[in-house]
Amino acid sequence: MDTDLNQRLDRPSATPDDLAEAERLLLHLKYLLLLPTPNGQFVECLKAMGAKTPEGRQWSYVAAQPVLDRLSKKRLLAVDHGCLPALAHDITEQAIAAPTAERMVAAICKVLPVQPPWSSYYLAPDQVALCRLLRLAAYANDAYADDATAFDALATLGDKRLGPASNVFFFGNLFVVSPPPAAWFASRAPRMLPTLLLARLLAFTQAGTADDDLPAIIAQARAGLGNSAYESLRPVLLRCDLLANRLDAMRADFVGSDDDRLALDGTMAFLEGRNDAALALYRDALKARRKRLGKRKLFLPDEHGMFFLLALLRANDAALHAELQTGIEAALFELPEWPTARAGGRSRPCSGWRRGWRSRRRPR
Structure with missing residues (x-):
């Protein structure tokens, strides 16, 4: 009963179609x-x-404040007028489908552009502007973009300024709290689809969305x-296949280094109940990985490392x-891949915003 009541209280009391023009x-x-x-x-x-404004005047925050307050009371915005995930x-x-979409996108690009790298000592404002325009390009499907605000150009700039694959991590954090449906991905431009699909799958494999x-x-x-x-x-x-226990698909789809192949074979042996064979394969994989990377203090990555520890148990x-303890220490020594690691020496975008969204409550 309490859960049903909370769901009813959290549900917006109006839809955008029910709003006045200014509110919408x-x-x-x-x-x-x-x-x-x-x-x-x-x-x-x-x-x-x-x-x-409805009175025909120019907008000011004094005029916008009561409108935003009404949207908050209708549970379409948070109490601080922020967006609800x-x-x-x-x-x-x-x-994006509204008649005012083109003017809104143009205004955002004009008022909040990506600044040149020498314009500010601090990264944060430029990081937010870049990520905002990247999201706009994805949702507008580059319909209103020019050469500087197209998805590919912004993604390349993001990789350069914020670190490799920063665009993937940004969308991944967004999709954790607000995942789009399959039809949305199918309607995106082919050039942006690999990035968006990768972000959505990472939101599933890394955060369980x-x-x-x-x-x-x-x-x-x-x-x-x-x-x-x-x-x-x-x-x-491959990780999705592993979670679904589709071992044949894992074998068919695998492409990678020798140590990755050995680790995959070890995981499949473990899941099939062949524990001794799994341990032998995991040890060979760890030896090959250390040789390939030239490091001693490392462990098998991701789920392979977890299953290796489970096989030892x-x-x-x-x-x-002793081998189990060494493996745990080596695994803890390595940074996780996503979303808490750092990219290019800089914090990956939006990881803090995702945590902030989760703690934000709707107005009652």
């Missing part, structure tokens, strides 16, 4: 901006798109494996306790 405009702009935006810049976006995808899609559309998204990603642009999805698809042999 501000709501759409809020969700297109999405990331933290100062009040002054929010109002500047309204002015840049030529929007007027559960509504982010749906309202952004409605905003699953929904009814996930099998269709996995099938869509698997269908592109013949394309070189999709090769980065192969390890994540399953052996129930006190003589293996």
